[in-house]
Structures are given as structure tokens and as C-alpha cells.
Amino acid sequence: MQEFTLELHEIKIMTTLLFITGNSNKLKEIASLLPSFITLKSLKDIGFMEEIEENEDTIEGNSMLKVLAVKNIYKGMCFAEDTGLEIEALAGEPGVRSARYAGEGKCNQDNINLVLSKMKGILNRNAQFKTVLTFFDGEKNIQFEGLCKGSILEVQRGDYGFGYDSIFIPNGSTLSFAEMDLPQKNVFSHRKKAFSSFIDYFQKTKISDFSL
Numbered sequence: 001m002q003e004f005t006l007e008l009h010e011i012k013i014m015t016t017l018l019f020i021t022g023n024s025n026k027l028k029e030i031a032s033l034l035p036s037f038i039t040l041k042s043l044k045d046i047g048f049m050e051e052i053e054e055n056e057d058t059i060e061g062n063s064m065l066k067v068l069a070v071k072n073i074y075k076g077m078c079f080a081e082d083t084g085l086e087i088e089a090l091a092g093e094p095g096v097r098s099a100r101y102a103g104e105g106k107c108n109q110d111n112i113n114l115v116l117s118k119m120k121g122i123l124n125r126n127a128q129f130k131t132v133l134t135f136f137d138g139e140k141n142i143q144f145e146g147l148c149k150g151s152i153l154e155v156q157r158g159d160y161g162f163g164y165d166s167i168f169i170p171n172g173s174t175l176s177f178a179e180m181d182l183p184q185k186n187v188f189s190h191r192k193k194a195f196s197s198f199i200d201y202f203q204k205t206k207i208s209d210f211s212l
């Protein structure tokens with residue numbers, strides 16, 4: 001009986017998932033969260049070199065479109081995620097436009113500068129990061145959400161991380177995301193929460209698939 005259980009565990013260890021992202025920072029963060037029975041494949045590994053245009057008007061939609069973009073050439077299990085920073089006083093901006101908030105061709109620092117200038121003098125600094133992870137299990141798409149609530153700093157702090165990390169401080173922390181190393185960020189992270197829900201689901205459903 002015990003041997004049988006171990007065999008199922010071995011099957012779990014063999015799982016390879018395609019992670020649909022062109023963002024090396026996200027790849028690093030997700031790789032740091034992987035349980036031992038999952039290995040990742042990248043878009044490069046399957047020879048997919050096209051740019052995926054993120055033109056939906058919700059984070060959920062953009063997360064889904066990345067999965068749909070590879071469907072014609074990849075039939076295996078895969079997942080993608082989309083993340084945005086939602087600021088209460090800016091009616092949820094930059095939200096789905098987080099990557100291009102300051103306009104096409106502008107850099108990350110331009111996006112941060114725009115947020116800081118729009119937030120100048122505003123007392124309500126409440127904000128949240130929202131990640132939506134879409135998993136294609138070979139038949140259907142399932143979405144998982146992760147939220148991290150916090151506030152927007154008045155000046156940038158820290159050198160780690162990427163994106164808006166240097167202006168965001170999660171609730172319950174005295175450090176900005178950019179002042180944390182990866183394990184510290186993972187204690188609070190939206191991406192970690194979405195990914196953990198996905199892994200819970202994956203373990204439950206895939207183990208029962210193998211048990212049938």
C-alpha cells in the first residue's frame with residue numbers, strides 16, 4: 001500500500017508545465033515557488049518567439065489571452081499570469097495598463113514617476129497588486145487570483161525587485177517590496193498567493209486523475 005502511494009508521488013514529480021511569460025523577473029519569482037514535483041518549460045523551449053500583444057481591458061482577459069495565444073502550437077498543460085497595480089485614489093489605475101501606464105515606449109521609471117506625480121498630496125494611499133493566473137489543463141482554462149493589499153509610498157525605496165516594487169509597501173510590513181529579497185516578498189506576494197491556490201488545485205485534481 002505504501003509503495004503504491006510512493007508511485008503516485010513519483011508521477012507527481014514528473015510534471016512539466018509551460019509557463020507563458022516573456023518577463024524574466026516573473027520567471028524568477030515563480031521558479032522560487034515551485035514544488036519539487038513540477039519543472040517549468042519556457043516559450044523558448046517550445047520555439048515560440050512571437051510577442052503576445054496584451055490588448056484586453058481586464059487583468060483576467062490579458063491572463064487568458066496569453067494561454068489562448070499558444071493553444072494552436074502547444075497542446076500540453078500550461079499557465080500564464082497577468083498582474084496589475086490598482087490604486088484606490090486613481091480609480092483602480094494603472095490596473096490593466098500597469099506595464100504601459102506612461103505610454104508606449106516609456107520605461108518603468110516613467111511609469112513610477114507618473115504614479116508618484118498623480119499621487120502627490122493625496123492622503124488615501126491604499127493600493128493593491130492583483131495577479132490572475134490562468135491554467136490550461138489540456139481541456140479547459142481555470143483562473144486563480146492573488147491579492148496583496150498595501151499602500152503607495154511618497155518616494156521610492158529599495159533596489160530589489162522590478163516594476164512598481166519600490167513604491168509599494170504591503171500591509172503588515174515596514175519594508176517596501178524593493179527592500180525585500182525574494183523569500184521576504186513571497187510572504188506577502190500577490191503572485192505567490194495566486195500560485196499557491198493553483199498548486200493546491202493542481203495537487204488535488206491531478207492526484208485524483210492518476211488515482212482513477
Ligand code: IMP
Pocket residue numbers: 023054081082083084085098099100108129161162163164165177191
Ligand atoms: P504584466 O503582468 O507583465 O502585464 O505586468 C504589468 C506590469 O505590472 C509590469 O510591467 C510591472 O511593471 C508591474 N508588475 C507586475 N508584477 C509586479 C510585481 O510583483 N511588483 C511590481 N510591479 C509588478
